[in-house]
Amino acid sequence: MDGTPRTSIINTPVLEAADRLGADFVAAQPFPHAVIDEFFAPAFARRLLAEFPGFEQGNFIGDDGQPGGKSTSDKVRQLGPAYRELDDAIRSQEFLQLLSRLTGIESLIYDPWYLGGGTHENRDGMSLDPHVDFNFHPSERWHRRLNLIIYLNPVWDAQWGGNFELFRDPHGSPRPDVSIAPAFNRCAIFETSERSWHGFDRIRLPPEHAGLTRRSIALYFYTKDRPTDEIAERHTTYYVNRQLPERFVEGAVLDAADVAEMRELVSQRDAHIRMLYAENTALRKAQDAGIGGQLVYLAKRAYVRFRR
Incomplete structure (x- = not known):
């Protein structure tokens, strides 16, 4: 130095x-x-x-x-x-x-x-x-x-x-x-x-x-x-997915760019939802694996049968 x-x-x-x-x-x-x-x-x-x-x-x-x-x-x-x-x-x-x-x-x-x-x-x-x-x-x-x-x-x-x-x-x-x-x-x-x-x-x-x-x-x-x-x-x-632009109000006339932006925002929300479902599925798979997962499964099974 x-x-x-x-x-x-x-x-x-x-x-x-x-x-x-x-x-x-x-x-x-x-x-x-x-x-x-x-x-x-x-x-x-x-x-x-x-x-x-x-x-x-x-x-x-x-x-x-x-x-x-x-x-x-x-x-x-x-x-x-x-x-x-x-x-x-x-x-x-x-x-x-x-x-x-x-x-x-x-x-x-x-x-x-x-x-x-x-x-x-x-x-x-x-x-x-x-x-x-x-x-x-x-x-x-x-x-x-x-x-x-x-x-x-x-x-x-x-x-x-x-x-x-x-x-x-x-x-x-x-x-x-x-x-x-x-x-x-x-x-x-x-x-x-x-x-x-x-x-x-x-x-x-x-x-x-x-x-x-x-x-x-x-x-x-x-x-x-x-x-x-x-x-x-x-x-x-x-x-947080972006909100609709403020210009999207009742009575507004949408042009092609507005429609494309709305479709893009909806597509982003759909993608976000799919990602969350995929993460939830992965977590459940991890939970179901191993001794801990089996114990949770047996507890849930016993609870459902008891309720019946």
């Missing part, structure tokens, strides 16, 4: 404004968050973009076993020198203490496995429904506390979609409270909790930019404890 601070990858103005940014983070609505432009030192951000993995280099196979429109890579240190430098930095106490200044969350823990994180790339047509993230680390007894997302899109227009969205209540309204374009070297950082609903709207690229993808790096941080009133039972990521 040459003695260079690990936080040297951060743009100097961000370091100088850390305390002010931290105050803004805590006060932000609909839940604590901050949007920080030019987050990384400019030269470092360009290096990350240059070493960003190709789409086929990542995991682009969906849960159905078919190629999809999203590709991820959690083998961060294998992506190149800039990503090794990033990994060295975010695990350091200097960087974690900076995050505490930016968010007010103390004793943050870096995830060496990048579970769910790493590089994310999304093609035209992709979107992410509003959701709250899994609340405990999958293998450790750590509380998930903070998401930090860096966007690496030198050319992007908010009208193309792919905007990062924050919701107060996605059950009640289709409109996000905050919408953030995924501009180059822009950082979106937010506290993860049972109310941190977030996603991004559908990417709709114009023909002249059809080959672009939405690129980002997702970093997740944890703590060993969290305030008692914020603790919930362990759960996986919880999605």
Whole structure:
């Protein structure tokens, strides 16, 4: 190590404004968050973009076993020198203490496995429904506390979609409270909790930019404890399908695009229902296996026969 601070990858103005940014983070609505432009030192951000993995280099196979429109890579240190430098930095106490200044969350823990994180790339047509993230680390007894997302899109227009969205209540309204374009070297950082609903709207690229993808790096941080009133039972990521757009009202005349969007929303709900039924079936199969499953089966059988 040459003695260079690990936080040297951060743009100097961000370091100088850390305390002010931290105050803004805590006060932000609909839940604590901050949007920080030019987050990384400019030269470092360009290096990350240059070493960003190709789409086929990542995991682009969906849960159905078919190629999809999203590709991820959690083998961060294998992506190149800039990503090794990033990994060295975010695990350091200097960087974690900076995050505490930016968010007010103390004793943050870096995830060496990048579970769910790493590089994310999304093609035209992709979107992410509003959701709250899994609340405990999958293998450790750590509380998930903070998401930090860096966007690496030198050319992007908010009208193309792919905007990062924050919701107060996605059950009640289709409109996000905050919408953030995924501009180059822009950082979106937010506290993860049972109310941190977030996603991004559908990417709709114009023909002249059809080959672009939405690129980002997702970093997740944890703590060993969290305030008692914020603790919930362990759960996986919880999605809410998007509501009908507000323009779908009585008397409105639907055009072809409206009909296509309605069919797409219904199709997404159908897919969600099928996924839930499949998960339920898998859980029942697991329950039926082994001694415990047999005991449950015999108990249910005895109960049904007793009722008769």
